[in-house]
Amino acid sequence: EAGVTQFPSHSVIEKGQTVTLRCDPISGHDNLYWYRRVMGKEIKFLLHFVKESKQDESGMPNNRFLAERTGGTYSTLKVQPAELEDSGVYFCASSQFTTGELFFGEGSRLTVL
Amino acid sequence: SQQGEEDPQALSIQEGENATMNCSYKTSINNLQWYRQNSGRGLVHLILIRSNEREKHSGRLRVTLDTSKKSSSLLITASRAADTASYFCATRTSGGSYIPTFGRGTSLIVHP
Numbered sequence: 001e002a003g004v005t006q007f008p009s010h011s012v013i014e015k016g017q018t019v020t021l022r023c024d025p026i027s028g029h030d031n032l033y034w035y036r037r038v039m040g041k042e043i044k045f046l047l048h049f050v051k052e053s054k055q056d057e058s059g060m061p062n063n064r065f066l067a068e069r070t071g072g073t074y075s076t077l078k079v080q081p082a083e084l085e086d087s088g089v090y091f092c093a094s095s096q097f098t099t100g101e102l103f104f105g106e107g108s109r110l111t112v113l
Numbered sequence: 114s115q116q117g118e119e120d121p122q123a124l125s126i127q128e129g130e131n132a133t134m135n136c137s138y139k140t141s142i143n144n145l146q147w148y149r150q151n152s153g154r155g156l157v158h159l160i161l162i163r164s165n166e167r168e169k170h171s172g173r174l175r176v177t178l179d180t181s182k183k184s185s186s187l188l189i190t191a192s193r194a195a196d197t198a199s200y201f202c203a204t205r206t207s208g209g210s211y212i213p214t215f216g217r218g219t220s221l222i223v224h225p
Contacts, residue, residue: 004155033212033213035215040217041217042215042216042217042218043156043201043215043216043218044215045212045213045214045215048212056212091155091156093156098211099143099144099205099211100161101146101158101161102148102156102158102203102213103158104148104155104156104157105155106153106154106155107154107155
């Protein structure tokens with residue numbers, strides 16, 4: 001069974017540019033989460049999808065971040081325009097049950113210059 | 114706001130020794146989970162303990178939960194160099210949206 005996959009693994013962009021990160025969860029997992037880790041800090045929650053619906057987006061930093069989950073399958077996280085403080089590793093995770101364990105992707109490292 | 118907080122932030126031990134890391138949290142939980150992250154990789158689930166459980170074992174891992182103190186500990190016995198990683202606790206709060214919240218992690222280095 002395929003795990004959670006994320007693309008790209010690493011992206012380097014200039015301030016002001018746009019980046020789109022993609023996450024493919026484990027098939028059948030209705031719950032999909034986005035997290036971000038900035039160097040040395042906690043893994044911070046961004047948002048939670050249940051199928052195609054945003055269940056909780058309280059962690060989204062601002063309106064430069066837009067997440068979608070088409071048809072309840074893969075999800076994208078777009079940052080537009082990117083700022084220096086957006087640099088970090090963006091993790092996607094999925095779970096079958098609301099209270100169960102999370103399965104993480106390898107993360108997408110974003111560097112904004 | 115940050116729910117789980119791991120302690121210590123860094124731990125360095127010799128192979129064969131035991132490693133203990135702690136997690137404190139603030140509000141009532143449904144369950145608490147421990148994860149491991151090897152450098153540059155994603156997080157891997159280790160063990161889940163429910164709020165009505167006090168102790169769980171999985172191989173060389175032992176997790177305890179004290180809901181009265183709002184704390185948990187992860188013990189790795191007979192550590193190996195391959196255990197070198199960052200360890201995170203994640204709590205799912207009860208009565209809410211069950212969003213797993215993580216801390217900064219404990220960085221464990223096991224010297225061969």
